Amino acid sequence: MMKLYKLSPSPYVRKVHVTLIETGLIDQVELISGANSPLDPDPALTALNPLGKIPALVRDDGGTLYDSRVICRYLDHVAGAGLYPETRVWDVLTLEATADGMLDAALAMTYEARFREGEKFWPEWVEAQWVKIARALAALEGRWMSHLAGPLDAGQIAVGCALGYLDLRHDARGWRNGHPSLARWYEGFAARPSMQETVPKG
Structure with missing residues (x-):
C-alpha cells in the first residue's frame, strides 16, 4: 500500500x-x-x-x-483517470502552475505573519505577494473560465484548492470581488464530494 x-x-x-x-x-x-x-x-x-x-x-x-x-x-x-488529457495537457499544466503560484504567494503571506512578528514583519513583501495573486485571479476570470467549465482535470483541482486556501487564510482580502464568474465556478466546484471531504480544519 x-x-x-x-x-x-x-x-x-x-x-x-x-x-x-x-x-x-x-x-x-x-x-x-x-x-x-x-x-x-x-x-x-x-x-x-x-x-x-x-x-x-x-x-x-x-x-x-x-x-x-x-x-x-x-x-x-x-x-488512468485522464486528469492530464493529452489533447490539452499544456493548458492543464499551465493552469495547475498558475494555481500553485497563487498558493506559493499565499503561503509566503501566511509565513510572514506567523514567523516574522513585530519589527521583522515586512508589509510591502506581503502586499507584493497579494499583487501576484490578484493578477492570477484576473487571468482566471479573463481567460480560463471556459477551461474551468469543461471536463474535470488537474488544473481545475489545483485552482479549487488554491481558492479554498484563500478563503481559509486570507478571506479578508475578498478574492471574489471583481471575479463573479470565478466565484460562481468555485461555488459549484467546492460542492464536489472530494472537496467537501477535504475541507481544511484549522
Missing part, C-alpha cells in the same frame, strides 16, 4: 487528497499525519524528502515522490 505523508491544512496536500478521491485510489493509500514546520522539519519526513516538505508519497516499490504536481501526475498515470 502506498503511504502519503500529509499535514492539514496544507493546500498542496489537499490537492493530492482530492486527486486520490477523484481517481478512485484513496483506498490504496495510507494517510500519515505529522507535525512539520519550515523552522522545525519532521526528521521522518526529511528522510523521505530532503527538502522537508509535504506532501510526500511513498510508492509500493519503496520509492518516494514529492511535490504535489509530481504526485498528482503519478496518481493520474496509475489510475
Whole structure:
C-alpha cells in the first residue's frame, strides 16, 4: 500500500487528497499525519524528502515522490483517470502552475505573519505577494473560465484548492470581488464530494 505523508491544512496536500478521491485510489493509500514546520522539519519526513516538505508519497516499490504536481501526475498515470488529457495537457499544466503560484504567494503571506512578528514583519513583501495573486485571479476570470467549465482535470483541482486556501487564510482580502464568474465556478466546484471531504480544519 502506498503511504502519503500529509499535514492539514496544507493546500498542496489537499490537492493530492482530492486527486486520490477523484481517481478512485484513496483506498490504496495510507494517510500519515505529522507535525512539520519550515523552522522545525519532521526528521521522518526529511528522510523521505530532503527538502522537508509535504506532501510526500511513498510508492509500493519503496520509492518516494514529492511535490504535489509530481504526485498528482503519478496518481493520474496509475489510475488512468485522464486528469492530464493529452489533447490539452499544456493548458492543464499551465493552469495547475498558475494555481500553485497563487498558493506559493499565499503561503509566503501566511509565513510572514506567523514567523516574522513585530519589527521583522515586512508589509510591502506581503502586499507584493497579494499583487501576484490578484493578477492570477484576473487571468482566471479573463481567460480560463471556459477551461474551468469543461471536463474535470488537474488544473481545475489545483485552482479549487488554491481558492479554498484563500478563503481559509486570507478571506479578508475578498478574492471574489471583481471575479463573479470565478466565484460562481468555485461555488459549484467546492460542492464536489472530494472537496467537501477535504475541507481544511484549522
